[in-house]
Amino acid sequence: MRPVSFAALIIIIIAMSYFSQGIQLLSPASGAWIVIKGSGLSSQHLSIQGLQRNVTISIDSTGMAHIYAYNDHDLFFAQGFYSAYQRLDQMEFQAILASGNLSKYIGKSGLASDKTMLLLGLSRNAYLLQNNLSTKYPSYYALIQDFSDGINSYIHSNYYVTPLVFKLAGIRPFDWSPFYSLVWQEYMSWSLTTGASEPLAYSLLYTSVAPSLAEQLWPYYPYYTENATVIPGDGEVNNYSLSRQGISPSYLWSLDWVQTWATGVNTSLLSRLTPLIRYALSNISDPYMSSFAHSFVGSNSWVITSGFSSTGSPMLANDPHLPLYSPSLWLPVQLVDPNFNVTGWELVGEPGVLIGHTAHTAWGLTTPEGNSANVYLEILNGPSYLFDGKWYPMQNVNYKLANGNYTVYYTNNGPLIARLSVDGNEYGISLNWVASRGDSYDLLAEMKLDNSSTYQDMLNALRYWGSPPQNFALVSTDHAGYITAGYYPLINETLPNGQKVQVIGSRSILNGTIDSYEPAGLVPFNYLPQAIDPERGYMYAPNQPTVWKNYPYPFIGGYWASGGRAQAINNFISSKSSFTIQQMMQLQSNITDYWAVQLNRLFLNSLFNMGKTGLEQQAYDYLSSWDGTASTDSVGMTVYWYTLSELDNISYGKIYAQYNLTSLPMPFASTTIYLALNQPNSSIFSGSFDNSVRTAFALAVSLLEKSLGSNVSSWQWGKVHMLQIQSYSGLSELSLGPYPIWGDSHTVSVGGVPEELVVPEPYVRVGSSLRFIASPLTGQFFGVIPGGASSNILSNFYSNQLQFWLNHQYYDMNNQSTVVRWELG
Amino acid sequence: MKFYQTVASLALSIIIAYLSLLYTPFAAMGIVVALPLFIFKPLRSFVAGLVIGLFSSLSMYLIYPLSKVSQLASILGSISGIPSILVILLYPVLFSLMAAFSGAMWSEIASALGRRRAARRNVQSIPS
Numbered sequence: 001m002r003p004v005s006f007a008a009l010i011i012i013i014i015a016m017s018y019f020s021q022g023i024q025l026l027s028p029a030s031g032a033w034i035v036i037k038g039s040g041l042s043s044q045h046l047s048i049q050g051l052q053r054n055v056t057i058s059i060d061s062t063g064m065a066h067i068y069a070y071n072d073h074d075l076f077f078a079q080g081f082y083s084a085y086q087r088l089d090q091m092e093f094q095a096i097l098a099s100g101n102l103s104k105y106i107g108k109s110g111l112a113s114d115k116t117m118l119l120l121g122l123s124r125n126a127y128l129l130q131n132n133l134s135t136k137y138p139s140y141y142a143l144i145q146d147f148s149d150g151i152n153s154y155i156h157s158n159y160y161v162t163p164l165v166f167k168l169a170g171i172r173p174f175d176w177s178p179f180y181s182l183v184w185q186e187y188m189s190w191s192l193t194t195g196a197s198e199p200l201a202y203s204l205l206y207t208s209v210a211p212s213l214a215e216q217l218w219p220y221y222p223y224y225t226e227n228a229t230v231i232p233g234d235g236e237v238n239n240y241s242l243s244r245q246g247i248s249p250s251y252l253w254s255l256d257w258v259q260t261w262a263t264g265v266n267t268s269l270l271s272r273l274t275p276l277i278r279y280a281l282s283n284i285s286d287p288y289m290s291s292f293a294h295s296f297v298g299s300n301s302w303v304i305t306s307g308f309s310s311t312g313s314p315m316l317a318n319d320p321h322l323p324l325y326s327p328s329l330w331l332p333v334q335l336v337d338p339n340f341n342v343t344g345w346e347l348v349g350e351p352g353v354l355i356g357h358t359a360h361t362a363w364g365l366t367t368p369e370g371n372s373a374n375v376y377l378e379i380l381n382g383p384s385y386l387f388d389g390k391w392y393p394m395q396n397v398n399y400k401l402a403n404g405n406y407t408v409y410y411t412n413n414g415p416l417i418a419r420l421s422v423d424g425n426e427y428g429i430s431l432n433w434v435a436s437r438g439d440s441y442d443l444l445a446e447m448k449l450d451n452s453s454t455y456q457d458m459l460n461a462l463r464y465w466g467s468p469p470q471n472f473a474l475v476s477t478d479h480a481g482y483i484t485a486g487y488y489p490l491i492n493e494t495l496p497n498g499q500k501v502q503v504i505g506s507r508s509i510l511n512g513t514i515d516s517y518e519p520a521g522l523v524p525f526n527y528l529p530q531a532i533d534p535e536r537g538y539m540y541a542p543n544q545p546t547v548w549k550n551y552p553y554p555f556i557g558g559y560w561a562s563g564g565r566a567q568a569i570n571n572f573i574s575s576k577s578s579f580t581i582q583q584m585m586q587l588q589s590n591i592t593d594y595w596a597v598q599l600n601r602l603f604l605n606s607l608f609n610m611g612k613t614g615l616e617q618q619a620y621d622y623l624s625s626w627d628g629t630a631s632t633d634s635v636g637m638t639v640y641w642y643t644l645s646e647l648d649n650i651s652y653g654k655i656y657a658q659y660n661l662t663s664l665p666m667p668f669a670s671t672t673i674y675l676a677l678n679q680p681n682s683s684i685f686s687g688s689f690d691n692s693v694r695t696a697f698a699l700a701v702s703l704l705e706k707s708l709g710s711n712v713s714s715w716q717w718g719k720v721h722m723l724q725i726q727s728y729s730g731l732s733e734l735s736l737g738p739y740p741i742w743g744d745s746h747t748v749s750v751g752g753v754p755e756e757l758v759v760p761e762p763y764v765r766v767g768s769s770l771r772f773i774a775s776p777l778t779g780q781f782f783g784v785i786p787g788g789a790s791s792n793i794l795s796n797f798y799s800n801q802l803q804f805w806l807n808h809q810y811y812d813m814n815n816q817s818t819v820v821r822w823e824l825g
Numbered sequence: 826m827k828f829y830q831t832v833a834s835l836a837l838s839i840i841i842a843y844l845s846l847l848y849t850p851f852a853a854m855g856i857v858v859a860l861p862l863f864i865f866k867p868l869r870s871f872v873a874g875l876v877i878g879l880f881s882s883l884s885m886y887l888i889y890p891l892s893k894v895s896q897l898a899s900i901l902g903s904i905s906g907i908p909s910i911l912v913i914l915l916y917p918v919l920f921s922l923m924a925a926f927s928g929a930m931w932s933e934i935a936s937a938l939g940r941r942r943a944a945r946r947n948v949q950s951i952p953s
Contacts, residue, residue, distance in 0.1 A: 006933055013856065013926050016919060020852035025901075026916040027850040028885035032901060036889040168904070733903045793900060794893050 025167060032168065038085075038161030039794035041820040050077055050153045054825040057082055060816035063789035063797035064332035064343075075337040076143045076351050078824055080150025080176075083331060083346065087791045088154065089163035090327055091349040092173055093728055095180035097288060098187035099123050103402040105171060111401060112287045118399050119283060119408055120190055121415050121436055126183035128438030133182075140444045144178040147351035151176040163791065165729045184349045185442055189435050191286070192468040194558045195371030195505050196417075196431055200281050201664050203508045206258050207271040208659035216675065216684075217652065217667045220253065220507075220556075221545050223674040225563040228570055230368070230471055230482055230541040231529045235551035238526050242550050247499055249549040257507035257556050261496055264511025265377050272422055273377070277509070280375070280418035280429040281663070298561050299366035300542040300588070300748055300768075301473040302569055303480040306777070308537025310580045313777030314480035316473050317584045318355060318364025319768035321750050326725045326736050327798070328787040330355075330770050335450065342450040343781065343813055345770055352446045355772060357781055361452045362774030364473040366541045368484045368529075371505025371557035372469050374491070374519070376413040376512025378428040385411040385428070386513045413512045430512055432519060433467070434487040440466025445485075455479040455532070463525055471541035477777040481532035482539050484546050488528070489519035490553060505557025523553050538579070540569040542748070562668035564746035568594040581780055584773045589808035590748040593637075595669035597628035600640055602676050606693035618712040619701045630747050632718030632740040639697075639715065641744065642704055644669065645755035646696035651684050666755060669746065707759035717742070721751060724763035725786060725802075734793055736786075736802060738763055749808065771810065782810035830864060835873060837861035842881035842924070852916055855923025862924075863931035874928030878921025886913070 025031045041059060053070040055078040060066065065082050069075035083091065096102055100117035102110030117123070134141040152175050154160060166173065206214045235241060235249070242249045260266050299320040306314050322329055330345035333353060344356015355364050384391040395410040409416040411430045419428035434440065441464040448461030455476040462472055462485035469486025490502040491510065502520065510517040529546045531539060543561035571594070572587050573579060604624055612620060619639045626636020648666045656662050675682055680689040708715050718740025727734035741764050743751030750768065753761045773782045786805040788797040804811065838861045845854035855878050862870040886894050894913065902909035 006930075009926060009930050009933070013923065013930060016923050016926070017853040017856070020919050020923065023852060023916055023919060024850040026912060027846070027852070028882055028916060029847045029888070030850040031916065033886070033889060033894065033897060036893045036897060039893060040890075731904060733900050794896055 032164060034161060035164045035167065035792060036794055038163070039790070039792045039796075041795075041797070043821045045823045045825070046157075046159060048081065048153050048157050048159075048824055050149055051825060054823060057822040057824065058818040059789075059820040059822075061819050062332065062811045062816050063800055064334060064813070064816065065789070066334040066818075067336065069337045071337055072143055072339055073146050075335055075340060076146035077150035077153070079333065079335060079346070079351060080147040081154045081824070082150075082333070083147075083348065084151040084154035084176075085159070086789050086797075087327060087331060087348050088151070088173060089165045090325075090728060090791050091151070091176070091180075091184075093165070094184045094187070094349055095176075098183040099126075099180070100399065102288070105169065108402065111403060114401055115406060116284065116286050117187070118406060119415055119417060120431070120433070121408070122183055122186040122190065124397065125435050125438060126179055126186050128436075129182050129186075129440060130179050132438050133441060133444070134178075137441065137444055140441075140447055141178065143447060144181055144351055144443060148176045148178050148181065164793065165731075165734070181350050181443070185440075186435055188347065189440065189442075189467045190433075192367045192470075193373050193433065193435070194367075194369045195373035196284055196375055196433070197281055198371070198559045199375055199506050199508050199557050200277050200429075203258070203270055203277050204274060204281075204661060205664060206508065207267070207274060208661055209655060211256060211258065213655075213684075217671060219671070220257075221549070222560055222562050222668055223670045224567070225545050225560065226548065228544050228563050228566040229548045230484065230539065230544065230546045231531045232534050232536065232539065233531075233548065235548040237529060237547070237552065240527050240552045242501070242552055242554065245501065245552060247495070247501055251497070252495065252501070252554060253549050255496065262493060262556075263506055263508050264514060264517050265509055270508065273427060273509075276418055276420040276422060276427055276429060279420055283417050284431070298543040298565070298750065298752075300540075300565060300569070300750075301364045301366045301471065302538060302540035302573065302587075303473050303475055303482065304573070304579045304584070305480045305533050305537045306478060307533075308579055309775070310578045311775065311778050313775045313780075314475040314478070315579065315581065315584055315773070315775045316362050316364055316475040316480070317588055317771075317773050318366070318473055319588055319771045320355070320365055321752075321766055322769040323765055324723070324725045324767050324769060324786055326727045326734065326787055327791040328769060328785045330785050331789060332783070332785065340450055344772070345783070345785070350443060350446070352443065352450050354446055355770065356450075357774045357776060358450070358452055359779075360454065360776055361449075361458055361474070361476045362772075362776050362781070363449055363458060363475075364772055366471045366473070367543055368469055368471045368541070368546045369543055369559045369561070370469065370484075370488060370546060370555040372467055372486060372488060373431060373433040374489060374506060374557070375417075375509050376411075376430045376432060376517070377509045378411050378413070378416065378419075378430050378512045380416075380419055380426040380428045382426075383409075387412055388513075388515055411512065413518075429509065432489070434489055434522075435467040437466070437487070440487065442466060455481070459483060471546065473539075473541060475774060475776060479532055480539075481530065481534075482541060483530035484528050485525075486528075488523040488553070490521050490523060491517055492520045501554070503554045503556045505555060507556055527552055536574075538573045540566060540573070542566050542569060562595065562670045562746060564594040564668075564670065565748050565750070568592065568748050581773060581775060581782070585782070585808070585810060587748060588768075588771055588773070591630045591742045591751075592628045593630055593744050593746045594628075595673065595746050596630075596637075596640055596644075596744075598673050599644065599669055599676075600626065600628060602673065602689075603640070603643060603693050603697070606690040607697055610694045610697070613701075615705055615710055615712065616698065616701050619697075619704075619715075622712065622715075630717060630721075630742055630744045630751065632716065632721075632742050634717045635713060635715045637717040637744075638704065638720055639700065641717075641721075641755070641761075642700035642757070642759075643693070643697045644672075645757055646699040646703070647672070647692055648755050649757060650696060650699075651686075651692055655684065703757065703759060716740075720760040721753065722760060722763055723751065723767065724765060726763075726765060736799055739806060743767075768805075771805070773810065779814065781813040783813050784810050834861045834864050835877070838873065838877050838924075839881060842877050846882055846885050846920075852920040852923055855920045855925075856927040858920075859924045859927035859931055862928040863935035865928070865932055867929040867932040867936075870928035870932035871925045874924035874926070875921050878924035879917055882917035882920045
């Protein structure tokens with residue numbers, strides 16, 4: 001061979017060597033293919049370090065793991081091991097996200113999220129909580145440590161298989177610690193906390209439009225919710241109420257709670273602070289969550305008392321509406337040892353079972369939406385803040401981020417979430433959130449629930465629950481009830497008539513420069529909203545107002561759902577003389593929009609005399625024969641939804657656009673119904689509800705024709721309304737769907753999307769993250785999640801439950817065959 | 826060249842191929858795989874390296890259920906924007922080409938060294 005040819009050979013080899021570095025991922029034995037190894041489950045003995053005695057894990061045909069141990073240490077250790085086996089990538093991603101370390105892994109695109117997490121103080125709160133938990137409750141902390149040790153045991157074992165996402169990103173797992181479980185608790189807590197953005201948003205609305213219009217659009221209590229609160233009755237709890245304090249509820253609720261007497265902030269100053277408020281809102285919005293879920297999170301639950309149940313057993317139904325990720329936020333497990341026998345769903349990354357049942361009890365969670373955080377106006381001067389006439393230095397907390405240092409400033413109220421010069425003065429807004437107290441022992445409460453035998457055991461467990469407050473639906477073999485457990489900070493208020501009252505939250509920003517509006521303790525446990533075995537036989541908590549207006553600690557701030565799901569649940573249950581398990585399932589799969597049924601009648605009235613084109617007549621015919629059911633094949637639903645969206649756009653949207661409020665959520669459909677019935681000639685509808693509806697209908701038909709063609713019968717809801725269960729990694733290839741999906745934002749079986757004028761609508765990404773039905777006395781327990789146990793896309797348990805979920809079917813949690821058995825030791 | 830030398834050379838190359846495939850993710854290990862093939866002439870060494878590299882690396886997929894290989898190939902292909910068949914073949918092809926070209930290279934080097942040694946022997950055998 002000539003030297004030139006030989007040199008060419010060398011060059012080819014060097015070039016190929018260089019190129020081959022980029023394809024290491026495709027190496028058949030050690031590249032991405034290795035994840036196939038982790039996709040199959042087979043019965044085997046697993047030799048792992050750290051167990052005191054042998055543990056058995058039986059995985060049933062639904063993918064639920066039944067973990068049997070001889071002691072608590074081994075039980076939680078094995079839960080950690082199993083959780084890591086199924087979901088290590090998801091757990092670690094969640095920990096990275098919540099602790100504000102995303103940018104270290106994905107670069108600058110993670111910076112905004114990191115800053116938000118650090119600003120909110122999730123890591124700081126988690127460290128404080130970890131300290132308190134380990135000092136005050138060492139035996140419970142030890143179980144969290146056992147769970148963590150189990151995770152690390154998996155990472156360092158011979159059974160560890162690198163997850164696909166780690167392979168693709170080229171990252172190695174880090175060792176777990178209890179801190180990561182707690183920081184994810186903080187993240188979930190923040191995502192379900194109300195009280196920070198709501199007063200800010202209402203301040204924007206209030207200062208932009210006339211106060212009376214603000215109250216019309218966003219009433220304190222949404223319209224038509226008076227007989228549909230979580231706790232039945234007028235609000236009295238354990239013989240304590242506003243009336244018993246000598247305060248007239250009607251007087252208190254007639255007041256304008258944005259006025260200076262209520263907040264300490266002058267309303268004219270509030271108007272000038274608009275840029276600061278907008279800035280604060282953008283700073284506390286989680287960019288990661290916003291990119292996934294664009295509609296409000298909600299949930300359903302209801303309980304049936306023994307007297308109203310067809311079997312005599314109290315019953316419970318729960319389906320928490322959360323972002324639908326792939327894999328799910330939940331992992332189905334049963335934990336059994338001499339102390340525990342609990343079945344349900346682990347919130348991935350947290351030890352124990354968060355929603356589930358024991359042999360005698362069952363519980364579920366929904367979000368009550370009252371203020372557990374407050375926002376305060378601060379007056380600043382460089383590094384100092386003003387309080388009670390004196391200047392104090394702000395505390396600085398420094399973090400290192402990918403692009404340099406990041407400092408969070410703290411006043412006595414909490415982290416400064418925004419600061420800005422307005423009219424030559426420096427103002428800031430600080431966040432006072434109950435989670436920053438570091439005493440939200442939610443995991444302790446969870447473990448006590450997991451160990452409960454009676455209704456009283458569950459109540460006692462919830463004394464430890466802090467943030468976020470939750471509506472706990474509770475049933476035992478003999479009782480059914482609710483308690484809204486958690487920490488609600490109280491604010492001292494002096495009403496204009498001189499009476500004093502303690503309230504929860506605020507309608508607007510509170511004055512943080514004086515002592516008057518500082519948190520003054522928490523709602524005592526005995527006076528938290530609660531009821532047991534109500535006479536009517538049932539209670540329900542789909543995010544509607546928790547209590548009515550005579551509650552002793554009025555909920556001034558926060559946010560309530562419209563109450564559409566509450567009305568639907570109430571109507572369904574109250575129409576029966578007794579209730580069965582099958583009816584529980586039927587109700588959980590209900591896809592009739594309660595508001596749509598009312599509003600469509602008004603639409604049809606308005607459209608009856610309208611001169612219509614041929615296409616409009618066809619659309620009208622579908623609308624007139626529609627019963628309010630949001631099934632995937634419904635054309636009426638599509639016409640209704642786009643008519644409603646167009647109507648919102650030309651009424652509320654016009655006002656929002658005028659005042660640059662387009663980022664705020666639209667008023668509820670119930671508001672439209674109320675205004676249409678009571679003020680049809682309102683300026684909101686440009687003087688005529690009928691004309692607005694006609695215009696909206698014509699626009700909707702035109703939009704649908706343009707996007708879907710002129711064959712009206714093809715305008716089916718499932719074509720414009722689809723579900724995508726997105727991978728936390730953001731990779732659509734690892735996501736599930738899109739699937740045509742039923743429901744809308746107000747149906748019990750929810751399929752919520754914002755009312756946007758696009759065809760199709762944005763993907764549905766929030767929904768029933770699990771469905772659970774329990775009847776402890778008869779030992780009947782049913783459940784399903786939209787996915788599976790494994791985060792490995794090649795596993796048979798990646799999405800094995802999805803089809804059941806889509807079909808509103810359930811797995812019998814008692815009666816499944818074992819498909820895999822592991823012996824750990 | 827004796828038969829047993831041929832067999833030993835091929836066997837050694839195959840063993841190295843499997844060891845490198847099992848324990849390293851580097852296709853450049855094809856260079857090492859081809860080392861025992863230096864005893865052949867360049868063209869034969871090229872062909873032997875190509876065949877050993879291709880078959881050894883493709884056979885590694887047999888440790889997995891093929892349906893899952895196909896499923897994962899489709900996902901990886903979709904993420905990377907390349908056809909799934911290429912996802913499966915890319916590494917084996919590169920690995921085998923590395924072995925093939927390296928085989929030719931080792932063979933050339935060996936024959937060059939052989940010629941030099943022979944020349945030196947020739948110089949030494951010339952009577953002074």
